[in-house]
Amino acid sequence: MVRTPCCKAELGLKKGAWTPEEDQKLLSYLNRHGEGGWRTLPEKAGLKRCGKSCRLRWANYLRPDIKRGEFTEDEECSIISLHALHGNKWSAIARGLPGRTDNEIKNYWNTHIKKRLIKNGIDPVTHKGIVSKSEQLPEKQNVTQTTTRFLNRVANRFGKRINHSVLSEIIANKSTSSSFTPTSNLLFQMAVATTPVSSVFDVDGNVNPMSSSSTFSDCSVNDPQMYFDSFIEDTIGFSKFLNDEDFMALEDSCVENNLFTEELARFLQGDETDVVDVTPVYERQDIFEEIETWCNNG
DNA sequence: AAACTAGTCAACCGCTAGTCA
């Protein structure tokens, strides 16, 4: 079968950027006749363009319901989540973001999000952490030890600000549960959070209300309690392995939210200058020691 | 001020799936 070409170059059809006059012609035609019939539209509308070009111009630029301007944090989070679900199915992703076109989302992904994910050690294709060889655990112990190691890290670092016994108890319960596995999603979300989180803190570790790149809404930055809530629930992704009850217990036990968020920010930024050795809070001391031995042996 | 480089994004291209005669 021989397909008839959509755009016949010999007819002198125009290519390239659209002029305001062309836009006006297309708009007025579509306002009068509605969408469809793209093949015959250019001639009827008095345009020297191919139908495909007209459809694209309408779909990506002239449609009245198109939302223009910067992507919001919410939209960006949606794109990442939907991309994890659909892959490069831009139209499917676009359906989840009213007013945004697949083309715009695709461009934004390729020019902004993808780079940031890579920078934060996330594979933009698999949405999993890019783990360096030195960080890889022996295969046979991988799941258990990664879980324990990670949870211990969290516990050790944050245990200073949160009630030790509360966190210890939660972690112990989670870790002995057969259904609990280390979630790459959690690690992924933590890494994603790195950039915005670092930008919302100034050099002294205080919340910077002037930050333009925040994971949180402006109101949450100005409101410590709301900020804390947003941080826990939206950014860090703790909700993936901590349930409502855990959250309540942790929040109740947290003495100073500001100090907690500072500490958390340092952790996310990978700032190891202020590491303080604390007694492991994990109840199963034997496993912790085993991991430490492994880590020390490289 | 000019040349160069990198980033952005609108538009294009090739292809596929669905529809209809």
Place this chain on the structure above:
DNA sequence: GTGACTAGCGGTTGACTAGTT
């Protein structure tokens, strides 16, 4: 069932712009 046609999708290109040397 077949072929022509349309709409839509995803990858790629290239014009434009801003920043850097």
